[in-house]
Amino acid sequence: AQSVTQPDIHITVSEGASLELRCNYSYGATPYLFWYVQSPGQGLQLLLKYFSGDTLVQGIKGFEAEFKRSQSSFNLRKPSVHWSDAAEYFCAVGAGGNEKLTFGTGTRLTIIP
Amino acid sequence: DSGVTQTPKHLITATGQRVTLRCSPRSGDLSVYWYQQSLDQGLQFLIQYYNGEERAKGNILERFSAQQFPDLHSELNLSSLELGDSALYFCASSEQGSYGYTFGSGTRLTVV
Numbered sequence: 001a002q003s004v005t006q007p008d009i010h011i012t013v014s015e016g017a018s019l020e021l022r023c024n025y026s027y028g029a030t031p032y033l034f035w036y037v038q039s040p041g042q043g044l045q046l047l048l049k050y051f052s053g054d055t056l057v058q059g060i061k062g063f064e065a066e067f068k069r070s071q072s073s074f075n076l077r078k079p080s081v082h083w084s085d086a087a088e089y090f091c092a093v094g095a096g097g098n099e100k101l102t103f104g105t106g107t108r109l110t111i112i113p
Numbered sequence: 114d115s116g117v118t119q120t121p122k123h124l125i126t127a128t129g130q131r132v133t134l135r136c137s138p139r140s141g142d143l144s145v146y147w148y149q150q151s152l153d154q155g156l157q158f159l160i161q162y163y164n165g166e167e168r169a170k171g172n173i174l175e176r177f178s179a180q181q182f183p184d185l186h187s188e189l190n191l192s193s194l195e196l197g198d199s200a201l202y203f204c205a206s207s208e209q210g211s212y213g214y215t216f217g218s219g220t221r222l223t224v225v
Contacts, residue, residue, distance in 0.1 A: 034213050043115060043203060043216035051212050090156065098144045098207055100169050101214065103156040 002027045002093050004104035012110045013081050021076040021107050023091030032096040033074040035065055038088045038106075047089075050074065051096055061085070086111045116140065117217035119204050125223045131192040134220045138185055138206030144168070145187040146207075146214060147179055151200040162187055194224045 003026045013019050025031055032051040036044040048059025055067040065076045074091060088108050094101040116139035126132055138145050147159040158171035162181035173179075176194075181187040191198060201221050205214035 032212055043218040046213050049213045096212055098163060100146060100158050100161055100171065102158065105155045
């Protein structure tokens with residue numbers, strides 16, 4: 001069965017500092033990996049996705065993620081965070097196509113001035 | 114606006130009652146997924162429909178049911194509601210061969 005672990009429940013970062021959110025997955029075949037962001041009271045918005053090719057993928061809002069098969073990880077990074085990045089971030093894994101996604105428990109990001 | 118429309122946005126109802134949540138997918142998307150988001154369970158996959166047919170089932174209670182209509186909108190029916198059913202219910206859709214969903218803004222259900 002597929003699963004996703006986001007080990008950090010809550011992270012606090014100063015505005016302008018770099019950010020890395022961790023995601024580890026368990027999946028029997030080649031995974032399709034996603035990062036979503038959820039602002040309070042909103043739905044989830046797709047930040048980026050990986051399913052093949054270059055292991056470093058670029059997303060919206062200046063985010064990037066790196067797929068490391070040997071570590072079963074797909075960590076999300078941003079070189080300099082903005083106050084508007086405060087939100088909940090979810091990592092997800094799936095089989096691709098129109099298959100369902102399995103989500104991690106999320107990491108809540110707080111930005112301090 | 115993501116293009117996925119969910120109604121109503123908020124719903125307050127009493128225990129034992131039945132409610133229907135509605136979802137209109139993005140134009141052209143054939144797949145609809147329902148998720149439940151609660152503080153203790155996180156995002157739980159409930160059920161998926163593809164072009165009117167049930168495609169996959171997750172942790173959906175027997176008291177819950179769903180369907181997708183010929184115009185591709187979907188409804189999630191929740192019956193004999195309990196306090197623990199209070200949660201955010203999200204609908205998402207995806208196009209044929211796509212990778213990743215587009216989510217609606219959710220329906221917040223409060224059972225009192």
